[in-house]
Amino acid sequence: MKYYKFEKNKIIMNILSKKILIGAFLMFLLNISFSYSQSENEKINNLIEKKRSFNKQNKNSTIFKIQLYNGSESQAYKIRNSFQSSFPEYRTDIIYKSPEWKTQVGNFETRLEADRAFLIIKEKFSGAIVLEDKI
Template identity: 65%
Template sequence: MKFLTKKKHIGLLLTLLITSGFAFAQNEADKIEDLISQKRSYNQQNKNTIVYKIQLYNGVETEAYKIESNFKSVFPEYKTNIIYKQPEWKTQVGNFETKLEADRVLLLIKEEFSGAIVLEDLI
């Protein structure tokens, strides 16, 4: 009889441990979901999105515009921008969402504009 009582006690103890473990895991899952929700909210309020641009030229203004004109005649499907960041003018192409996408376009562009590079930028 004592053996059965000990078995019941051990079974009860194991049941309590297992249920408390499930409750703990559920509590942790709720915390993780809450953190994910907070991160989404933060990202919506702080729209600092990383984009990739291809820089064709960095230097004087007249050359930047000449490079842009040449680029548009060869690659009319891509959007170009002329940017002035003191003390230099930059001719840049696109806002690519991924580095892979920018690298693929870079391979095409490098045939005509060998000095082109991919840059990361925040918008």
């Protein structure tokens, strides 16, 4: 009978030690998982902060232009000269994008600023349009 009690206690101790080992192993895995997720969150937060900083330094990646003409080279230069005599305060560019020449006005930072100039320019150059351009 003593032998039976001893074996029973040994089995119970064996089961308890296995449960303790399994519990300790699970706690170890949870701790690794938790610290991994914390380091990943820190990395994500660092990336978000870098993106914000980049956006602040490069906030003018989109500009707006008013296109007056799209066609032949000679006509593009005529339109530019006519525009410059009427509106000397605006910068004009002649751009060639195969197969056409374009006469464009300004590098406006906001759509609102471009629309305000457009309303004035449209009175004299009825074919003008506002374009969004990436720089």
